[in-house]
Amino acid sequence: MSQASAPKAGENGGLAAALTVLAEEHAALGQLFATFDSRDGRHLVAKALDILHAATGRVIVTGMGKSGHVARKIAATMASTGTPAQFVHPAEASHGDMGMVTSADAVVALSNSGETAELADLITYSRRWCIPLIAITSRRNSTLGNAADVTLALPATGEAGALGLAPTSSTTMMLALGDALALGLLDRKGFSAEDFHQLHPGGKLGQKLLRVADLMHVEKEVPLIAETAPMSQALIEMTSKTFGCVGAVDHKGDLVGIITDGDLRRHMGGDLLAQSVTAVMTAHPLTIATQALAAEAVRIMNEKSITSLFVVDGARPVGIIRLHDCLRAGVA
Structure with missing residues (x-):
C-alpha cells in the first residue's frame, strides 16, 4: 500500500469514538430524565420553577468555563421565551458586576463540581441579600449544592469519551435541564406564538410568524x-x-x-x-x-x-x- 493511500492515524477509531460519545450522551440524558421524573426530582423541578416564576426582576444565570458557556445559552433561551434573564460572569461579578444582581432577581448557578472558586462571592452575595439561588451541579453536597435553595443534582454518569475528562455529558445535561426550566416557565406564563414573534422579529422564525x-x-x-x-x-x-x-x-x-x-x-x-x-x-x-x-x-x-x-x-x-x-x- 502506498503512503498516499494509507489511512490516516486514528481515522477509523475516530469515527467509532465520535459515535460512542453520542451514545454515551444519549444515555446520560436518559438518566437525567429518570432522575427528575421521580417523585423527589419532580418536587425539586417544581420548586425551582416556583422560585423563578416568582422573581419580579431577572433570572441571573452564571457559571465558569464550559459551564459558563452553557449558562449563556440558558440565559438566552429564557430571555427569548418570555423570562427576562441575563448571564453574569462570576469572576467579573467579584470586580463590580455584582451590581447587576438585585434582590428582585433569582440566581441559577452552574458548576459541575460545585466547588468553582469564582462562584464564591456570588454565592455569598445571594445569601447575604436573600436572593434565591438554584444550583445545577453534579455534587449535591458541594459548597454550591449546600448553599442553594434548590439543588438540581445531575446523575453521576461520568464524562463521555475514552479519557472521560472533557466536559461533555455533564454540559449536555446542564443544557437540557436549562431548556426544561426555560420552557417550563414559558408554559406557566402562558407565553403565546404572538409573544414569541414579538421577541423574534428577524430571521426565518420571524418570517414564519408574520401576521x-x-x-x-x-x-x-x-x-x-x-x-x-x-x-x-x-x-x-x-x-x-x-x-x-x-x-x-x-x-x-x-x-x-x-x-x-x-x-x-x-x-x-x-x-x-x-x-x-x-x-x-x-x-x-x-x-x-x-x-x-x-x-x-x-x-x-x-x-x-x-x-x-x-x-x-x-x-x-x-x-x-x-x-x-x-x-x-x-x-x-
Missing part, C-alpha cells in the same frame, strides 16, 4: 368602490391602485364582491362601462383576517391561483395583501 396585519396595504391604498357605482368608476379605481382587482362595498361599508381582470374579460362588450359594479362583480370573495398568519394568506392565494386577498375585520375591508408582498418578506 397579515404586518404586510397588508391599508387606507387609501385599498381599491374599493360602491356596489352601485358604474363600471367606468370601478375601472379607474382598479387601474390607479395596481392590485389587479377592486372590492365592492355596500351602503354599510361591508365587502360584498370583487372585480378582477378575469371578471372584466368575461363581461367584455360595448356596454361594459355602462354596467353597474353589481352586474360584473363576483360575490362573496375570499378574505382573510388581520391576525391570521401571512403563511395562511400565501396558502390560500396559491391554492386558488390568485395574487391578492382582501383583509377584513368582520365584513368590513381594512386592507389588502398581495402574494408578492409575502414572498418579498420571506413568507413561503
